[in-house]
Amino acid sequence: VKPPRALQPLAWTWAALLVLLFASLGSAYLPLGAFNLVAGLAIAGVKIALIARWFMHLHRAPVWSRLAALVAVCALALLAGFTVFEGATRAADPAPWQLPQQLPPARR
């Protein structure tokens, strides 16, 4: 029984995703310094774009669907910005379970 013909571009996408996976794995062992992370994330970005385009058909999705995805990404970027601001202006305290002693109550 022959598989449907529509499977062909999907199979190519799958092959590309696996190639990218191994490229990502290989790049992690190269001495690139900070660019190890950049390479890993860039390859992840390409993989996500492939999945969104060929598996999720985001380009064919109704405009409302694309808008929903866009709004989520923008909202996340906004919240990420605020988080970075807050993180940059605070001191880092260890979590309570990382230190054995217990702080005394504020007032007895």
Add this chain to the structure above:
Amino acid sequence: MAALVIFAGFNLTFFPQYLLGYAGMPRRYHSYPEEFQVLHVLSSAGAVRAGAGLPAAARLPGLVAALRRAGGANPWQATGLEWQTRSPPPTCTTSTRRLRRPGGPTTTGRRHEHGRVSDPPHTPQPAPPRMSGEATADFGMWVFIASEILFFGPLLLTYAYGRARWPEGFAMASRHTDVLLGTLNTALLLTSSFCAAAAVAAHGARRPAWTARLLAATALLGVAFLCVKGLEYRKEWHEGLFPGPAFTLAGEGAARQGAQLFFAFYFTATGLHALHVGIGAVLMAGLAPARAARPTGCRGRRLARVAVAGLYWHFVDIVWVLLYPLIYLVGRHP
């Protein structure tokens, strides 16, 4: 009645806590001074009382259903045409989509009834905007995915924050993850995503046997992913990588703290992701039987189920694609 019980219970739970806070009680301790005991017991009693109100509230849907049955399809004996149908009205009433131009003949289905064609056939008139069943389902799933983006996004943010603060700890911890199992799992999930996309394509091409096969393959690959993940968790547990007092990773001070936070992130993120994979596998396995995959029912709904399940699966895949380099590949080359 339920509302009153829950209202009273809720206030009894939280008012003592306001008083306790005002009295200077610190939070999240395991032992407290005696003087707080009375208010603590009051608060606990309030929680029990609020909980006792919930079974009463659980009866509400049944009550609503009974009222609806008593009302019937046309409780007011209205004579208008819009009341001459079931209640709730059937959602899927035509087998083909009809695009009716205002004032013009329908473009599909029965046309030129009674020989009545009021407009010339080539009058350019825009079709009224409407969403088909497929588009509605697609939009609904994308809204859900949007909420999931905002669910997993902050997790990745905590990672970025932690890595910026404790780069050595994160790199050291990352080196202790199992890159082989991680890569295997990524390949499994990418393949399962291919199967899900292929299932949607086969479904669109009206190939029910292939649809069922591919959906089953997707679910099986999801289960395989979970099994590998379980093996990995077991290994990490025995190596003492679970954050807490028994954390065994060598290192001092800040690096050790960072490593613990890395594994706290690791178990939270991968655990939540695994939960999503499990739900997706159940969804796919539920759609896989030929009964669900055979093209029956109206077109929109038939296409929508498989397509929407596929969208969810691809999103879960995307989350893992992001987690993979962050967890397994960071700091492989020190």
